[in-house]
Amino acid sequence: MKRITIFSPNCYTYGAMIVGGVLKERFKGKYIIKLVRHLNNNILNLFLKSDVVILSLYSTLHILDNKLKEIIEFVRKQSKKRRDKNIKIYVGGPVSAYPEIVLREMKVDGVILGEGEISTPNVIEGHREGLAYLENGEIIINELKEKPELTSKPLIPDDIGSQNIRGANVYIETHRGCLGNCTFCQVPRFFGRKIRSKPLELVLEEVKEFKKKGVKRIAVSGGTGSLYNFKKDVNKSAFIELLEGIAEIVGSRNLSVPDMRVDYVDEDILGAIKKYTIGWVFYGIESGSDRILKSMKKGTNREKNLYAIQLAKENDVKVGGSFIVGYPGEREIDYLLTKDFIVEAELDDIFVSIAEPIPKTELCNLVIKTPLEENLTFKPHLGNYRRFNLTESEARCLDLMLHGEQWKPKPSVITKSKFLLYLNEAKRQGEDIRNITRLIFKYRDCLM
Structure with a gap:
């Protein structure tokens, strides 16, 4: 029997599992489908035994991974030496x-475009709809406009319970699409702005299967959890029913809905989060400067962000916030406004990232138009952290992480080890x- 191996670097993403499930159902009795996440000699041997290898890549950094490139080159060379097998290597996922x-x-045979439920089986059967490839040095792109119904079942690996993604064993997808238009995000471009939701009974069936496979902690992804079954207004009852149903299976202490927009929460939603989950929300705040928020097309402002944080606290829900530094055009005053915001908000946790120009996003275009000498991720920092040889973005990243620790409701002591942890994180992000x-x-x- 032929083999298809799907490689999802470091973690089993939901998208990779869904593609695995679709292929297992479509090619039952024809292919053995295997999903793997760690690169080692055993996996390399598995690649060589496969007829098709699909690299499910979710980060631009994967494209720059030299080890992965070496393995692709090795597999291609070995395939050419063997007359009995021509191993096809494809890339899929957000990249x-x-x-x-x-x-x-x-050096792959092609890129499987868009959402994989429709395009991947087409490619496996030898069709070129939904595939991008090189032909005589020219790139041919055959996009599929059709959007799949969210009814496919995931292929769940036996060791799924051993992985840890921000405290959860797995992030499940309840819907696709986003109503937002943030310049740094590729979700609206990849999935569209129309919300498509998976039927509740299928979500709950999946949760039961994940639990059988050893999953204890589940997180609901999809960008903004409360947009589940969104129509013209936030369908609060559907979202609340979703949380209640999952909590009945895994327990409220084992369910989280980390990612929420501040403009799609209210007392009912926060009350359900308190009752049926671990009791946390994670808002994408990004900046304390209204000027930068407008540039990011966040659709919110400082006042709305503070209101959503206060509303969560009033409903006894813990609040985390994510912030972006080094955004093109971010002045020192914008950064200082972000520090002031953190003082006023007293968030229970913060996450800081340097602005990442994901290709084909508006932020990517903005970065390309910005001279490198004006790019804060290349510009040397000359302030208080200059002895650490940081760029301005790295210095702001480090400073904001330290600042956030000091302005939590229960401030923590910045030890030497914690300082070095944050310093190395800022440097890693910068690089x-x-x-x-x-x-x-x-x-x-x-790209332009």
């Missing part, structure tokens, strides 16, 4: 939004973003 870069950087920025400059002609 398929920019196939021009993938095909130039990685990653510089590498991605160099990549998009290399291909700016096909």
Whole structure:
């Protein structure tokens, strides 16, 4: 029997599991479908035994992974030496939004475009609808406009219970699409702005199967949890019913809905989060500067953000917030306004990231138009942290993480080990973003 191996780097993403489930159902009795997440010698041997290898890549950094490129090159060379097997290697996942870069950087047979439920089986059967590939040095892109119904079942690996993604064993998808228009996000471009939701009975059936496989802690993803079954207004009853149903299966202490927009919460939603989950929300605040929020097209402002935080606290829900530093055009006053916001908000936790120019987003175009000497992720920091040889973005990232610790409801002591942890995190992010920025400059002609 033939084999298809799906590689999802470091963690089993929901998208990779869904594609695995679709292929298992479609090619029952024809292919053995295997889903793996760690690169090692055993996995390399599995690649060599496969007829098709699908790399499900969710980060631009995967395209720059030299180890992964070496393995692809090795598999292709071994395949050419063997007359009995021609191993096909495809890339799928969120990076398929920019196939021009993938095909130039990685020696694969093609990029499976868009949402994989329809395009992946087509490609396996030898069709080219939903595939991007190189032909005589020219990139051919055959996009599929059709959007799948969210009714497919995931292929759940036996060791799913051993993985840990921000405290959860798995993030499940209840819907696709986003009503927002944030410049740094690729979700609306990849999934569209119309909300498509999975039927509740199928979600609950999946949760039961995950539990049977050893999953204890489940997180609901989808960008903004409360948009589940969204129509013209927030369908609160559907979202609340969703949380109640999942909690009945895994227990409220084992369910989280971390990602929420501040403009799609109210007392009923927060009350359900308190009752049926671990009792946390995680808002994408991004900045304390209304000027930067407007530039990001967040659709919110400082006042709305503070109101949503206060509303959560009044409903006894813990609040985390994410912030972006180094956004093009961010002045020192904008950054100081973000620090002031954190003082006023007293968040229970914060996450800080340096602005990442995901290819083909509006932020990517803005970064390409910004000279590198003006880019804060390349510009040397000359302030209080200059002895650490940081860029301005890295310094702001470090400073904001330290600042957030000191302005929690229960401030924590900044030990030397914690300082070094945050310093190394800021440096790692800076290096990653510089590498991605160099990549998009290399291909700016096909991105703009």
